[in-house]
Amino acid sequence: MPVRGSYSHGLKEILDILGRDPYTERALKLVLEYSGEGTIPADKLDEEVALTLDYYRLAVPVNSVYGSLSWKMRLFSVSSMEIPYIIRYFFEDLQNGKAEWRSAVVRYFKDIGETEPEEFAEIFEEIVKKGRNLIICGEDIVDISMRFGRDGGVVIAELKGAGLISPSVGCGGFGRFRAPLYEINRFFALLVENHFKTLSN
Structure with missing residues (x-):
């Protein structure tokens, strides 16, 4: 049964959202091929495709500074790239043939044992709305979580584990942001924003 308010996407529709170019098409096909394994081997990549994967946060370099899990601390090189869990689900x-961002989120959080996993799709949607330039303040995530009766620290930890957000650094030019800051997964944010546009048409 489809999740309420969700829209299915095939590979063609995703290319329409991201933009049709050969690097994006190759990047999507690699994620499609290796989503089950979770890692794209280095010998399947070149610099342009690796940059495309990293830009959309479809996959991130395995190696990082001081072993950090932050996407911004990953050491970019044409080496093996790890696919975040939520991307694997999608x-x-x-x-x-078809995928829905809400269904992927619900299935992931159900699999990790969360009750009412549908709420996490709502929480992430609110995060995308509240964020600016794919950055959101941790306090805003806590506020959103509290509206659903959830512990903000737990929600942040689980969203990070899913690959929907990642710790960030700096203020991104917006003085209103207060640390800690989090980067929102660009690919999933684009799917959510496309959903908003579909509803408004």
Whole structure:
């Protein structure tokens, strides 16, 4: 049963959202091929495709500074790239022809044992709305979580584990942001924003 308010995407629709160019198409096909394994081997990559994967946060370099999990601390090189869990869920669905961002989020949080996993799709949607330039303050995530009766620290930890957000650094030019800051996964944010546009049409 489809999740309320969600829209299915096939590979063609995703290319329409991201932009049709050969590097994006190759990047998507690699994620589709390796979503089950979780890692794209270095010998399948070149610099342009690796940059595309990293830009959309479809996959991030395995190696990082001081072992940090932050996307911004990953050491970019044409080496093996790790696919975040939530991307794996979405592309595993896509292997069957169609995928929905909400369904992927709900399935992931259900699998890790969360009650009412549908709330995490709502929480992430609110995060995308509240964020600016893919950055959101931790206090805003806590406020959103509290509206759902959830502990903000737990929600942040689980969103990070899913690959929907990542710790960030700096203020991104917006003085209103207070540390800690988090980067929102660009690929999933684009899917959510496309959902907003579809509803407004």
